[in-house]
Amino acid sequence: MTAHGLAGVADAGAFLARLTRLDPAAPVRLKASGGRTALWARLPWEALVTREVASLGEGPGDATVSAAELLSVLAKGGDSLPALRDEQWRWPLPPASAVTIESISGAELARLAAAAAGTLREVAAGALGDRAIGQRAVRDALLDHVALTVTPSAGDPVEVSQRLVQAVSRMGFLGPAGVDTPETRVRTAGRWVGLSAPYGVAWLQKVGKLTVVPIGIHPIG
Template sequence: MSAPVAGHGVTGAQDAGAFLVRLTRLDPGAVVRLRSHHGRTELWARLPWNVLVSRSVDGAGPGDATVVAADLLTQLARGGRSLPVRRDSDWRWGLPPDGARSVERLPSAELHRVAEAAAGTLRDATAHGVGGQPVGERALRDALLDHVAIVVTTDSTERIEISQRLVQGVTRMGFLGGRPSSEESDLSDVHVRIAGRWVGLAAPYGAAWLPAANQLGLRPATPRTFG
């Protein structure tokens, strides 16, 4: 980690603000953890569906501090440099270890498609039920989030399941950006990464992480397969 600086130490206010705006829309009371890393600041947060998301922004950062996301957003919006009241005890989650390795690349257009299909399924099921029977929206949402949307098979034959939770993490946080043109497709690809027991999607504007089930001894599934 870099040496801490006075205040929040974030100079990439636009990028940090984009992260915080999305985060606070999804969870107005969310906390964000700032970690200094090689002269930049990593922003970490946990979404309501238990996915960790991160974005690296300019600025040396405060070292390692947790604050209320809305308070930091207010500071950045007015050009303030002070670190909001620390809430370090409110951060209760582990982070993926360093040394993540990329095992596959996915087209961002595919993740857009998967996310949109899930949203359509939720709308239809909420309106018409499942098998003619009404189902609560929350139960439907939880079932969709747990659905395995993509399976990646690595060169060493590991089966890595990408759940809808991760897909929703990168799409709803805006990490994919807009739909790329054919010339931009390679730059907008999303990398599937493994770090210890964690599985992540690293998109152009941020990453989403979730602990893998059974240490990558994953269940059979019937989604689209890559690799």
């Protein structure tokens, strides 16, 4: 029986609890290296999210399992890895090397996330309240909206969409409200844009270069 090797159980549990509330059927990919394990998942609105936690040894190395099943194991104090579901992981990962463009306060990102959520609630309670298709269209438009644009010292401006802002907010990566935490960094890696927050990172690949990975094969990364 393979062990999950997670020593940072509390941190991993917080990640998995948030993830399964957003998507109960979500797979989670574990990549262990050098005493740390990176947990990766894809949110329903296409952003990839990751958090590193402490690990014992190499654990499973690189494996995909059910997030809900792993959360259940951790909640019971178990150390076994749930059944492998590697075929469910179909997405590439961003390159390991990334460049920091600018830093944004957690309070500003929380404000942007709350404003978008408030707009969606108003739509749901208004004229489109009984029209699911209309609500989905508004939701997608809000997620695609460019929440902020940062300009590097050299190169083109970098657009950060609400998909990323909602990802770091809904996954709890910004930390508790009202608590002084480090700023979130806007990062780029190839065609990826990321928000590196105090408790995790969200990534989104720019439209036009999406990669389809054959089922059953993990992408290199």
